Amino acid sequence: MAGAKEIRTQIKSIGSTRKITKAMEMVAASKMRRAQERMQMARPYARRMRNVVAHASSASAEYKHPYLSDREQINTVGYIVVSSDRGLCGGLNSNLFRKLVVSMSDWNDKGVKMNVCVIGKKASAFFKRYGANVVSEATDLGDAPQLERLVGAIKIMMDDYIEGKIDRLFVVYNNFVNTMTQKPTIEQLIPIIPSEEAETQHHWDYIYEREAQEIIDTLMTRYIESLVYQAVADNNACEQAARMVAMKSATDNAGKLIDELQLVYNKARQAAITQELSEIVGGAAAV
Amino acid sequence: MATIQVDIVSAEQEIWSGEGTMVFAPGEVGELGIAPGHTPLITRLNPGDVRVVKEDGEEEFIFVSGGILEVQPHHVTVLSDTAVRGHDLDETAALEAKKKAEEALEDAASEMDYAQAQAELASTIAQIRSIEKLRKLRK
Numbered sequence: 328m329a330g331a332k333e334i335r336t337q338i339k340s341i342g343s344t345r346k347i348t349k350a351m352e353m354v355a356a357s358k359m360r361r362a363q364e365r366m367q368m369a370r371p372y373a374r375r376m377r378n379v380v381a382h383a384s385s386a387s388a389e390y391k392h393p394y395l396s397d398r399e400q401i402n403t404v405g406y407i408v409v410s411s412d413r414g415l416c417g418g419l420n421s422n423l424f425r426k427l428v429v430s431m432s433d434w435n436d437k438g439v440k441m442n443v444c445v446i447g448k449k450a451s452a453f454f455k456r457y458g459a460n461v462v463s464e465a466t467d468l469g470d471a472p473q474l475e476r477l478v479g480a481i482k483i484m485m486d487d488y489i490e491g492k493i494d495r496l497f498v499v500y501n502n503f504v505n506t507m508t509q510k511p512t513i514e515q516l517i518p519i520i521p522s523e524e525a526e527t528q529h530h531w532d533y534i535y536e537r538e539a540q541e542i543i544d545t546l547m548t549r550y551i552e553s554l555v556y557q558a559v560a561d562n563n564a565c566e567q568a569a570r571m572v573a574m575k576s577a578t579d580n581a582g583k584l585i586d587e588l589q590l591v592y593n594k595a596r597q598a599a600i601t602q603e604l605s606e607i608v609g610g611a612a613a614v
Numbered sequence: 615m616a617t618i619q620v621d622i623v624s625a626e627q628e629i630w631s632g633e634g635t636m637v638f639a640p641g642e643v644g645e646l647g648i649a650p651g652h653t654p655l656i657t658r659l660n661p662g663d664v665r666v667v668k669e670d671g672e673e674e675f676i677f678v679s680g681g682i683l684e685v686q687p688h689h690v691t692v693l694s695d696t697a698v699r700g701h702d703l704d705e706t707a708a709l710e711a712k713k714k715a716e717e718a719l720e721d722a723a724s725e726m727d728y729a730q731a732q733a734e735l736a737s738t739i740a741q742i743r744s745i746e747k748l749r750k751l752r753k
Contacts, residue, residue, distance in 0.1 A: 365626070365627075368626065368627040368628060369625060369626060369627070371621070371623045371628045372623040372624060372625045372626075372628075372693065373625075375621065375623055375684075375691050375693060376693055378691075379656070379682070379684045379691065379693070382654075382684075383656065444711075444715075445715070451718050455718065461715045461718065462712065462715055463708070463711035463712050463714070463715050464711055464714040464715040464718055465711055465714070466714070473626070473696065474625045474626060474696045475696060475707070478699075478704060478707045478708075479704070479706070479707025479708040479709070479710050479711035479712075480708075480711035482704050482705075482707065482708040482711075483708050483711060483712055486708070531654065532654070533654045533655055533656040533684075534653055534654065534655040534656070535655075535656055535657070536641055536642065536643045536646075536655065536656075536657035536658075537642055537643055537657065537658065541658070542656055542657065542658060542682070545658055545682060546656075546682060549625075549681075549682065549693065549695075552625065553625045556625045556626070
């Protein structure tokens with residue numbers, strides 16, 4: 328019986344694959360918890376920032392920031408695409424890119440050009456194949472993304488907006504709903520969509536120490552950065568959750584495969600023994 | 615005694631939150647002292663310590679590497695930067711990000727060649743296979 332040995336080797340190799348996927352699942356689970364915490368911790372800043380921006384924009388300051396006014400003529404749009412650095416996380420990145428491609432071809436039909444800023448290696452690899460005007464890139468952020476690593480890439484997009492090279496800026500990322508659900512999301516960053524609550528408040532203004540313009544500029548920059556950071560933190564939590572689920576199903580599949588192979592192996596072994604016995608009996612009868 | 619709610623947050627985490635009777639912050643124009651009931655004010659901060667005097671007279675020192683200070687009559691918010699920032703530093707970071715994108719595009723060219731070579735190789739292998747099959751048939 329020739330099959331028995333090969334089946335045994337195959338079982339062993341699937342067994343070690345299962346060990347790896349099991350380990351990856353557990354690592355992803357613990358990383359997910361931390362990523363979720365990080366995501367939660369980033370929320371207060373964005374929320375406070377939003378309040379301050381709402382106040383500053385509703386306050387009757389003599390200076391209106393370019394991020395607040397919508398442009399009628401749209402020639403070019405910008406995308407900040409947030410993806411993971413590593414693979415093996417199910418359909419996380421491909422779902423996101425699919426949604427993005429639909430949105431991009433919409434703009435393309437209207438004759439609008441696109442500039443892209445990529446965050447994460449997967450997006451970088453995707454646009455290499457897809458072909459787009461990639462103006463900036465930030466990769467290798469690690470499990471604890473730091474804002475400083477993103478600042479440069481975001482700044483290029485914001486400068487482009489001020490200079491009129493792009494007329495709208497979107498951020499594309501996976502929104503963390505829960506461990507099982509990650510929602511691919513495209514959000515408009517600039518022009519900032521005003522929140523309703525800001526409109527109803529009575530008018531008052533801050534005392535600005537230094538020029539109002541300078542402070543509002545800084546405020547807007549930080550606000551956009553915080554939104555992008557939030558997107559990166561969300562995406563990171565999504566990545567770990569998706570990887571955990573993907574690895575769990577891989578582990579389960581490996582287990583099923585081993586069970587099946589074990590059955591085949593036992594049958595093959597039984598057949599070999601039966602054959603050997605009948606050969607011996609037959610041989611003895613001939614003598 | 616009147617107190618003022620103080621929140622110190624950065625983009626990455628909530629740093630400190632609590633009540634204080636007085637807040638001192640390193641404003642860009644000069645050191646600021648904020649008591650409860652202060653008029654709305656907004657200013658940028660220099661890197662330095664934010665000092666909060668708590669109700670029991672104890673003081674809390676929190677280092678911030680710059681940021682924005684927003685004052686409401688009963689609320690002080692420090693939106694701290696995560697690192698020391700400056701226009702030049704931001705500019706360098708932006709250039710780096712741009713360079714990276716350009717490098718990636720150059721790489722894309724080489725990868726494209728690789729993909730093309732791979733496709734050619736695959737078709738050549740297929741040709742060889744069909745030739746071999748033909749030979750076998752002739753035999």
